[in-house]
Amino acid sequence: MMDRAETGKRVASGSIIFLSFMVAMEIVIMISPFAMFFYSVFNPFLTALNSSPATRWLAAFFLPHMVVPPNLPLQILRVIGSVLFVGGLAIFLICAIQVYGGMILKRGPAKWGFYAIIRHPQYVALAMAALGMSIMWPRFLTLALFAIMLFLYYLLAVSEENRMLSHFGENYQEYLNRMGMFVPKFFERIFVGNSHVRKPLTFLKGAMILITLLIIVVGGGFVLRFYTIHHLPLATINDIDVLTITKDDNQNAQDLIPELLADSSISARLQPIMNGEGNRILAYFIPVDYVMQGMIANTGEEWKLFERHRTMAMITEYVFHPYAHLVSGHAHHMAMIGQVHDLNMYNSPAMRRRVIFLEISSSGHELKNLTDDFGINMERKPLFFADIHLHTAELLQVQDTPSGSGWGTVPTPMF
Structure with a gap:
């Protein structure tokens, strides 16, 4: 026994x-x-x-x-x-x-x-x-x-x-x-x-x-x-809470977010929430080809990393280059497989930024501070994303997003 x-x-x-x-x-x-x-x-x-x-x-x-x-x-x-x-x-x-x-x-x-x-x-x-x-x-x-x-x-x-x-x-x-x-x-x-x-x-x-x-x-x-x-690159711009993926984009966000909000198609989508009480709007200011945007919202099939069939390559890079993939964005991954963009071209991803808008709410609690957006009990509802040109501030596209992230209802990181 x-x-x-x-x-x-x-x-x-x-x-x-x-x-x-x-x-x-x-x-x-x-x-x-x-x-x-x-x-x-x-x-x-x-x-x-x-x-x-x-x-x-x-x-x-x-x-x-x-x-x-x-x-x-x-x-x-x-x-x-x-x-x-x-x-x-x-x-x-x-x-x-x-x-x-x-x-x-x-x-x-x-x-x-x-x-x-x-x-x-x-x-x-x-x-x-x-x-x-x-x-x-x-x-x-x-x-x-x-x-x-x-x-x-x-x-x-x-x-x-x-x-x-x-x-x-x-x-x-x-x-x-x-x-x-x-x-x-x-x-x-x-x-x-x-x-x-x-x-x-x-x-x-x-x-x-x-x-x-x-x-x-x-x-x-x-x-x-x-x-x-309390150390995230956060700012409130025209009553919109903005989080940039890198500090290098802080000034770009300060310059471009007001231009974006001035567009009638954007303001019409946000005004009902901004006129309400208690809820806040959080905008992620990211490279248009940011590799992990599927964790924020469902912005398209190509940003669902499980569709890439490059599991080992991504894991290896994630372990041995801890945050290089975040600095370089999706263009870095494309360069690894031979799809290098001409950064001087007008239509290059490097010349565009994507802004993903989310509504942040909490039942029974008024959200007063910028950091309240990241409370554990906050409800996050993806609304839409807008692409804007980095140099001309031209609005390139606006697209609604379904509820949830690229992984559906799986709880994903906020930051």
Whole structure:
């Protein structure tokens, strides 16, 4: 009969695999040809979270994903996300080679390489990769799952150590005494003392550890979200709230938005909302070929990334060039496959900007400030988009947009 430690190990292992899949796969699948199939299963769960004020925050995002990180700290954090993700996976693979190499060669438990620094480098590596993924795909749900994963890694590590002690005895106990569990022994002594006696993990103690992890990790996410929103390139222009994708377009927005609003076809669409009370209008000022505009509104089939069939190329670029694709826009992606635009041509995408208008509302709450547009409980309704020439301010086209984004009702990033 399987003992309790082994049962705990298997339960923890299965939970970790499932949670890791949930954390890691959405960002990959949402730009793959399988996106609609995936969301037909997963979206009811996200929609359920998004429908209740108590859980809606789990479907929200806490770091920039659609806009270029607006300042140096957020840019550095985004780069750190990629470094943690790639570095964590690399260390995990090295540790796997050490462990399974030792099993094949019958050398006993791995005690060299990373295992000569800490006892569980593979779990630290997986935690690094998961944290990196949480920064790259910063949905609060991934952050909450990351905190739970950390707790499960601890349970799994304890279970494995008990099994190794029963198998290798004093030889492994001596290793436990010399090496720290997740950090080098020197730092472990500072935080938890120098006791070699393993105290049993009671239900109450385990619950306290898990709750503390959730408070620290999720609380950190809310701090980052507040910081991000208050550093976005936002401005109010003629009573319209405007968000530019890059700071380089701030002046262009100041110059072109008044020209756009002066057009009768635009003002007629916006005036009923502007004359009302409580609601606000948010305009995204973006390059006409901005690659991620489908997350704002359904602006056409070509901006649904899962229709591109370039999943691996986009993921590779997203990991190794953290925000270059946002700076360069869609033209950068076209250049990669040989469709380079002549930037001096009048009709070049570089000479045009797209303004996507959304109505922002909140039942029972008056929206007073610019940053209120990005509240977790705000309702966002895409209205239409207008294309305008960067140099002549000529209105090129106006087109209504259906409700939802390019991914339908899937909760997508606001910034």
